[in-house]
Amino acid sequence: MTHHATDAVSEEAYPSALRANITLALLFIAYIFSFLDRQILALMVGPVRASLHISDFQMSLLQGFAFSIFFVFAGLIVGRLADHHRRTWIIAGGILLWSLMTVTSGLAGSFLILFIARMGLGVGEAALAPAGFSLLSDSFRPRHLVRATSIFSMGSLVGGGLAFFIGGALIDYLSQTPRPIQIGSLEPWQMAFIGVALPGLLLVPALFLLPEPARRGVGTGARPSLAVTLRYFWSRRQDFKSFYLCSGLLSVAQYGGLAWFPTHMMRNFGLGPLEAGAILGTIQLVGSIVGTAGGAALTEWFQRRGIADAHLRTVLIASLGIALGLIAPFMTTIPFTLVFWSVAIICLSSYFGSVIAALQLLTPNNMRASNSALILMVLSLCGLAVGTALIGGLADLAFADQPSGIGRSLAFIGIPTALLSALIAFRGLPRFASAIRETLYGGD
Template identity: 30%
Template sequence: MAINQTLPQQGDADTVRNGKGGFVLGMLCCVYVLNFLDRQLVSILAKPIQDGLQITDSQLGYLTGFYFALFYCFIAIPIGWLADRSNRVKILSLACGLWSGATVACGMAGNYGQLAAARMAVGVGEAGGVPPSYAIISDTFPREQRGTAMGIFNLGPPIGSALGVAFGASLAAAYDWRVPFYVVGAIGILTAILVYFLVPEPVRGRFDPPPVLDAGVPRPSFGRAIIGFFGNKLLAVAALASGAANFITYGLANFATLLLMREKGMTLEEVAIWYALAVGLGMGTGIFVSGKLIDRFAVRNKAAYATIPALSLVLALPFFLGFAAADRWEVALALLFVPLFLNSFFLPATVTFVQSEVAPDARVISGALLLLVMNLVGLGLGPTFVGIASDFFRADYGGHSLRMAFYALAPMYLIAALLFLWLARLIKRSSATGVA
């Protein structure tokens, strides 16, 4: 029996126009804000946590990077496979409740081991957050609107980071570093309940043409789905390039607050205002603009999915170096604004590209596999590298060891840009020959 695929109907288009699509996107973006806010609290409050629990830069790097990513990345794969065969909204809701409860546990940690265990639990929960959301968006908005929709959804990280900085730093300055974990965790549990009851599950493939399938052909197995993703050179290189870009993003984000406070004289109160504004405006406008650029240029030239991220990374590099070199936090923050704007251009581009390249019933697993590479390389290794490098340089550079670690991170900009240029070349070749 052939798999029946729903064609786009007038009612589907009306769903987007009458605001229901906007409500769904808004709720998903809200969950992503909490996802990233919970994830970034440890990095934002790194200085008081280090002072309270007596942990080193290397331990902080493992905590915010490798330990979190290990569970986040690999749990996301079976969850993605399951979500492609079940209700994606319910999985998203349950995941949000789990990571929010684990966030509360982070605030209760009395030592490094307990905090590490709670962070791993946050990673397990957040593994069920983003991949189902990608698929829900792809089945809520038609292809010509997905770049913008993904761009709006991916405002979650900058909004979450900005709120985390402003909200978390303010509460920590007024009370204690543990309080933000309790408050944010409670808000997340409430949000999970709202998602469960208010967000509808869209029809799979509603805006996609029906595939030509032989009768009786079952859906791909878990193993075949993985092989199919990594066996497609376009998807594999897109994931690798995004991982390299994410290496920069997380290496910078997870230690920027610590660098500004330790080496450039910024206070926690100043972080709550000025760094929060820089993150919110810089990352937020960058992701939104990149989504618009993708919708405008990728329709005419598919290689724009890769050339736009490559160009953005090259342009960001000199400003990143200036940020690391500046002695005053005011100058450093002004220079940092440009990388904050440009560093995440790759995210809407890559996500939209992958979601458009795969079949509707493989979107969640494909999103999970993309995040596996992006976050295993970026989230798992980026902060870990910066933390280890900082401790390595401490003997020779003392109080400027973290600055030197950022200098060591800089070459990754060029590596990531070259990988995206390779992807652009593969896309052009594929468009010309019809072979991936």
């Protein structure tokens, strides 16, 4: 079963460029806030461990498993809702929920309460990406979709960078003696959670009032059941599998790096949260912009030259770059460590916009949010639930009490998965080229 771009509604039916860009800007800001609330925990490993008396493995559960387990299942439900209901309201509700759960994280006084709050955070954040990618596919013409999805995806990386910047500065400020701000008996890390949660609430009315674009594409008016949707995806598994497998493998380095590389820098080189946050935040912000722009430009460059497998070719190149960058934890000086980590961040930022754009092009409109939710489920399971826990567990087992242990664990797990991703992408190029020709041009 395929669909053709020529069957879609006319280009004049798309929203104006101004409205489309306002939609993109709001989604981009929302993604920043979502990752700011999610990733600030990476800079607070030390104080949270000390306060709650937990291990690296338990911290990995808070950073990965607790969030991802509900993010995964809620994402599937939200994806189905977003395929048939007003997506802007779904996103607004998600932002409200994840902001409240971040405040709850700041009020947690035990591992169990923080674990539950992180699960709630996952439920709220599950609303954003599936509905957001679906909105973009109905707001931007196909030739502009790679750039739009890349910019939206960049919001997660910018948010991760700002978590380092803002989190490091906020924790340093709140930890001063005497404390400049004190809320009851809350510790600085708890007040930091509350501080980063509040700005997200400002987006709720803006998303609630944002106009919903008309749905376009094959199957626009139909409402297939979940069973029909899953059967369709299974029938296209050979067309989709390279993107799913590569994204899952690369998510190990993506989420593992965000969760554990700040800890590596602080343990191995003696940096404090403020210094580590400033350095890694700069790399994250600059690298995400360079990588996102570079990845989108590379895919578009391939497309202008008539290369049908453009999207997957970008994934292949990014996978090789990520494997190279992940030798950073083996470096013994800060400058060399940061040079290679910058390579990793640029390449980690470069590929996902092309992945999502390819899947949106290959999927009928009334299944697009479900497909986005499904691939995000794979990313969450592989990267957040499994990857971060494997890295923390390997560090506890093989590198206990070694300052560089968490970084080496990241490298030993991340490099092989990136190389395997490159191999899968290379082998999948012919199949994807055939699928995209059939989808867009009817096989011509």
